[in-house]
Every structure is written in C-alpha cells, then in structure tokens.
Amino acid sequence: MSRRSGILEFAVLGLLREAPMHGYELRKRLNTSLGIFRAFSYGTLYPCLKTLVANGWLIEEPGSAPEDALAASLAGRRAKIVYRLTAEGKEHFEELLSHTGPDAWEDEHFAARFAFFGQTEHDVRMRVLEGRRSRLEERLEKMRASLARTRERLDDYTLELQRHGMESVEREVRWLNELIESERAGRDQRSRPEGAARHDNDSGETGGLPRHGGSTRPDPSDDTAK
Amino acid sequence: MSRRSGILEFAVLGLLREAPMHGYELRKRLNTSLGIFRAFSYGTLYPCLKTLVANGWLIEEPGSAPEDALAASLAGRRAKIVYRLTAEGKEHFEELLSHTGPDAWEDEHFAARFAFFGQTEHDVRMRVLEGRRSRLEERLEKMRASLARTRERLDDYTLELQRHGMESVEREVRWLNELIESERAGRDQRSRPEGAARHDNDSGETGGLPRHGGSTRPDPSDDTAK
DNA sequence: AATTTCATGTAATTCGTTACATGATTCC
DNA sequence: GGAATCATGTAACGAATTACATGAAATT
Numbered sequence: 001m002s003r004r005s006g007i008l009e010f011a012v013l014g015l016l017r018e019a020p021m022h023g024y025e026l027r028k029r030l031n032t033s034l035g036i037f038r039a040f041s042y043g044t045l046y047p048c049l050k051t052l053v054a055n056g057w058l059i060e061e062p063g064s065a066p067e068d069a070l071a072a073s074l075a076g077r078r079a080k081i082v083y084r085l086t087a088e089g090k091e092h093f094e095e096l097l098s099h100t101g102p103d104a105w106e107d108e109h110f111a112a113r114f115a116f117f118g119q120t121e122h123d124v125r126m127r128v129l130e131g132r133r134s135r136l137e138e139r140l141e142k143m144r145a146s147l148a149r150t151r152e153r154l155d156d157y158t159l160e161l162q163r164h165g166m167e168s169v170e171r172e173v174r175w176l177n178e179l180i181e182s183e184r185a186g187r188d189q190r191s192r193p194e195g196a197a198r199h200d201n202d203s204g205e206t207g208g209l210p211r212h213g214g215s216t217r218p219d220p221s222d223d224t225a226k
Numbered sequence: 227m228s229r230r231s232g233i234l235e236f237a238v239l240g241l242l243r244e245a246p247m248h249g250y251e252l253r254k255r256l257n258t259s260l261g262i263f264r265a266f267s268y269g270t271l272y273p274c275l276k277t278l279v280a281n282g283w284l285i286e287e288p289g290s291a292p293e294d295a296l297a298a299s300l301a302g303r304r305a306k307i308v309y310r311l312t313a314e315g316k317e318h319f320e321e322l323l324s325h326t327g328p329d330a331w332e333d334e335h336f337a338a339r340f341a342f343f344g345q346t347e348h349d350v351r352m353r354v355l356e357g358r359r360s361r362l363e364e365r366l367e368k369m370r371a372s373l374a375r376t377r378e379r380l381d382d383y384t385l386e387l388q389r390h391g392m393e394s395v396e397r398e399v400r401w402l403n404e405l406i407e408s409e410r411a412g413r414d415q416r417s418r419p420e421g422a423a424r425h426d427n428d429s430g431e432t433g434g435l436p437r438h439g440g441s442t443r444p445d446p447s448d449d450t451a452k
Numbered sequence: 453a454a455t456t457t458c459a460t461g462t463a464a465t466t467c468g469t470t471a472c473a474t475g476a477t478t479c480c
Numbered sequence: 481g482g483a484a485t486c487a488t489g490t491a492a493c494g495a496a497t498t499a500c501a502t503g504a505a506a507t508t
Contacts, residue, residue, distance in 0.1 A: 005467065024487050032372045033380060035387025044468055046489055063487090080476090080487060117383040146258045154259060157343040160435050161261025164401055167438075171397070175390055209386050212393075231495065250459050270496055272461055289459090306459065306504090 006096075006103075007112050008040055008048050013057060013085065013093040014116040020061065020084040023049055036111045049083060057089030098124045105135035125183055133176040140169050178210045232322075232329075233338050234266055234274050239283060239311065239319040240342040246287065246310035249275055262337045275309060283315030324350045331361035351409055359402040366395050404436045 008030075015021065015029055023046055030040050052058045063080025085093070097120045103109050110132045117125050143166050151159070186209075234256075241247065241255050249272055256266050278284045289306025311319070323346050329335050336358045343351050369392050377385070412435075 008467090022487070023489095024485095033376050033384065035384050035391060037369065037391065039469095041469055042487090042489070043470075043491090111387065114387055115384050118381040150259050155344040156435050158259065158261050158341050160405075161337065161340055163438060165261060168394070168397075171394075179386075209382050212389060234495090248459070249461095250457095265497095267497055268459090268461070269463095269498075 005108075007108055008044060009052065010093070010096055011036075011112055011115070012045075012048065012052060012083075013089055013096070014112075014119065016058065016083055016085040017090065017093060017119065020082045022063065022080060022082055026083070034112075035115045036108065038108065052089070053083075055092075057086060057092050058083045059086055100124070100127050100131060104128060105131045122183065122187060126180070129176055129180050129183060133173060133180070136169055136173050136176070140166060140173070143169070182210050231334075233334055234270060235278065236319070236322055237262075237338050237341070238271075238274065238278065238309075239315055239322070240338075240345065242284065242309060242311040243316065243319060243345065246308045248289065248306060248308055252309070260338075260341045262334065262341065264334065278315070279309075281318075283312060283318050284309045285312055326350070326353050326357060330354060331357045348409065352406070355402055355406050355409060359399060359406070362395055362399050362402070366392065366399070369395070408436050 011030055011034060012026060015026060015034070021029070023042070026049075027040060027042065027045050030045070031037065049058065053060060061082045061084055063082055097113070097116060104113060105128075110128070113128055117128075143162070147162055147166070154162070237256055237260060238252060241252060241260070247255070249268070252275075253266060253268065253271050256262075256271070257264070275284065279286060287308045287310055289308055323339070323342060330339060331354075336354070339354055343354075369388070373388055373392070380388070
C-alpha cells in the first residue's frame with residue numbers, strides 16, 4: 001500500500017524543515033519557490049499531509065493567529081492548521097535525501113532532490129549529480145541508436161523533433177558537467193546547516209555554483225503572474 | 227465518460243494513416259519513431275484501440291500471416307489483429323490535426339502534433355508553432371515574475387534550478403523562432419500528400435527545415451537500445 | 453532446446469486533477 | 481459591502497502504470 005511517487009512527500013518534508021506552514025502556503029511554495037514549477041492541487045496535498053501526520057512525521061498545530069484555537073473548538077468552525085516537522089520527520093527526510101535509490105535519477109525526482117541540495121553534503125550531491133548524468137547519457141545512447149535504426153523511414157519533421165530532443169538532453173548533460181565541476185571546486189564549502197536561506201544577494205563570487213549571463217535576470221515588469 | 231488526453235488516440239490514428247499495424251508494432255513506433263520518446267504500455271494501448279474500433283475509426287483485420295485467420299477460429303487461440311484506419315478515422319484525424327484547441331500548445335500535445343506536421347498544411351503549422359511560442363512566452367513571463375518575487379528567499383541551488391529551467395524554455399522559444407522562420411521561407415513547399423515518408427536521405431537542401439551541425443549525428447556504435 | 457521477440461489482453465493500483473462545498477479574513 | 485485571497489477539505493473521475501496471464505514464432 002501507498003507506493004506513492006514520493007516527490008510530494010519529499011518536498012513537503014523538505015519545505016517544512018525550514019519552517020512550519022499551513023497547507024495553503026505549502027502548496028504555493030511547491031508551485032513556485034521550489035525550482036520545480038509543477039503544480040500540485042489541494043486534492044493531492046491535503047490527503048498527503050494527513051498520511052504524513054499518520055506516519056508521525058508531522059504534527060498538526062493550531063493556526064498561528066491566537067483566535068484560531070478558540071475558533072476551532074466552537075461549532076463547526078474549521079481549524080487552521082499549521083504543520084510542523086517532528087524529529088522523526090526530520091530524520092526521515094534526511095534518510096530520503098541521502099538514500100539514492102534507482103528513481104533518484106529520474107527527471108522530477110532529480111529536480112526535487114536538487115532543490116534541497118542546500119540541506120545535504122558534498123558527497124551526496126556528487127552521487128546524485130553523477131547518477132543523473134549517467135542516466136542521461138544512457139538515454140542519449142538509446143536515442144542515438146534508435147535514430148540510427150529508423151532514420152531513413154522518418155519524415156523531416158519527425159527527424160527534426162528527435163534531433164531537438166537529443167539536443168536538449170545533450171544540453172542537460174553539459175549543465176550537469178558544469179555543476180559537477182563547481183561542486184568539485186567548491187568541495188564542502190556550501191554544505192549549509194539547517195534550512196538556511198540566502199542572505200547575500202549581491203554579486204560577489206559566492207563560491208559554488210557557476211555564474212551565468214543576465215539572460216535570465218528577472219524582468220522589472222513584475223507582478224501578478226496568476 | 228472517456229475524457230482521455232487524446233494524445234495516444236491522436237498518435238495511433240496518425241501512425242495508422244501510414245500503414246495498418248499490429249498493436250505491438252504500434253506501441254514500438256509510439257515509443258521511438260515518433261519524436262516523443264514517451265512510453266505507452268499495453269495496458270493503455272490495447273483498451274484504447276478497442277474504443278477507437280468502437281468509434282468506427284479503426285477496423286480489426288486478421289493478422290498478416292495467412293494462418294492467423296484459421297488459427298483464430300480454432301480453440302482458444304488468440305488472434306493476431308491488424309488495425310486499419312477507416313475513412314471515418316482518416317477524416318477524424320484530419321479534423322484533430324487542423325482543429326487547434328487550447329491544449330494544442332501544451333508540451334506533449336505540441337510534440338504529437340509536430341510529429342505529424344508532414345501530413346498537414348502550411349497554415350495549420352504556422353498556427354500551431356505560433357500558438358506554442360506564445361504559450362511558452364507566457365510561461366517565461368510567469369517564471370520571471372515568480373523569480374523576481376522570491377529571489378532573495380531562495381538558496382543558491384533552488385535559484386540555479388530556476389535559472390536553468392528558464393533557460394530551457396528560452397531555448398525552446400528560439401527553436402520555435404527558427405522553425406517559424408523556415409516555415410515562412412519554405413511556404414507550402416512541404417505540405418506532402420498522404421502519409422509520405424522521406425526518401426531523399428542525402429544532404430542536399432531539402433527546402434524547409436533548418437540544418438544543424440553534426441553534434442546529434444547518430445553514433446556508429448549502433449544496436450540494442452533495449 | 454532454450455531464449456528472445458512477437459503478440460494480446462486483464463486486474464489492481466497509483467498518482468493526480470477538477471469540481472464541489474464551506475467559510476474566514478483582508479483589501480479596496 | 482463586495483471582491484480577492486486565505487484556508488481546508490471530499491467525491492468523482494482520468495490517465496496511465498505494473499504485474500499478471502497466455503501463448504506463438506524466430507533466432508541462437
């Protein structure tokens with residue numbers, strides 16, 4: 001029972017390591033702050049939270065506003081619930097983080113792990129990055145072989161689609177190479193304790209990750225991305 | 227009932243336009259020949275084929291080997307079934323191909339459509355490409371805005387993940403720009419009739435699509451991509 | 453003779469969404 | 481006072497997978 005992809009569970013635990021939160025806020029962070037732009041709905045999230053509580057990894061606390069506790073005790077009022085990670089939950093998350101099973105290299109699993117790299121160590125990061133890379137190289141090899149086999153039978157558009165797909169994977173590999181390199185260069189420098197956030201917002205070389213050009217700099221025209 | 231994503235249905239109809247096939251072969255082509263490297267399992271494919279037959283878009287024919295018809299009539303022997311597109315099926319596919327609904331710009335829908343671009347016309351191709359591009363530009367805008375809002379709160383890895391994600395989308399837009407340009411240049415030149423395949427395998431400028439460097443050329447070490 | 457590939461299907465299960473139902477709080 | 485956003489949930493449904501069950505044909 002409960003095979004579950006684990007990504008949601010993993011991400012929830014990881015986010016709650018930083019701070020206790022409402023389900024509502026958790027969902028927002030899941031959809032944005034986390035590098036994965038994948039959307040999770042309440043229909044997925046709330047039941048998941050319940051099972052995490054049942055496993056003892058989270059506890060429910062009355063909402064932060066002082067009147068909530070009172071409110072909840074009255075009539076049919078719905079309580080606002082803040083979820084907090086328990087010690088067991090913390091332990092479990094740490095285990096998931098360093099236990100690099102065979103799915104850990106898949107697209108979304110990898111992205112989820114990567115998003116929490118700040119909470120793990122150099123060794124684990126290297127293992128995950130290298131695992132991911134070799135997984136992608138395998139994929140590339142298959143694509144190459146498959147293309148070689150079917151090349152003549154394909155029309156221009158199908159061919160172009162495959163070419164482009166392979167190129168994307170190749171780029172992904174190059175990205176991993178960069179990451180691995182700067183991981184090697186930076187060594188343990190950025191294994192940060194606890195869910196520490198980034199406070200140095202200015203430009204100085206921060207040590208670990210590769211610096212890129214400004215093409216991705218946020219647009220001044222901000223706001224209301226629905 | 228049967229809301230179904232439609233991608234599988236669409237792809238099956240498109241592949242069967244070229245030639246009648248067994249479910250088995252269909253699945254293989256779905257996973258490779260088509261630029262989408264997405265895997266479909268039998269558990270998905272066979273039931274889908276049944277409903278397509280029920281809709282009158284396909285008919286089942288006895289397998290190509292002459293003994294199959296006989297074999298099927300005996301005891302509990304399982305028949306080999308070749309699926310062939312009916313006239314109605316052809317019509318339906320054409321409709322799906324040119325009818326660019328709101329999902330048509332989504333990742334997989336787009337890829338599926340693109341894979342069958344050879345079976346449609348310049349106008350439809352332009353509409354799909356431009357729709358896809360503006361969809362991606364919207365996405366990019368949201369990502370930019372979201373990043374601008376949360377930048378300071380994110381740690382280096384999460385930030386890098388987002389940066390990389392945005393860069394991928396930017397690349398995708400550039401690819402579409404190239405395609406749109408060569409589509410404009412080539413005009414109707416390559417609206418090919420029926421499910422025609424590519425027979426000119428040599429290097430001469432074939433007219434429509436952009437030519438790329440050899441980085442994606444198939445590896446001489448071929449074979450057995452499981 | 454054994455193994456791989458061809459070939460067709462079903463049942464149980466997983467993961468997730470949409471639509472619905474409800475209500476409090478904050479902003480304008 | 482009305483709209484947007486905060487906040488929590490459930491029921492029905494959708495799309496697809498995995499594991500199972502079966503067996504024929506081709507290859508080594």
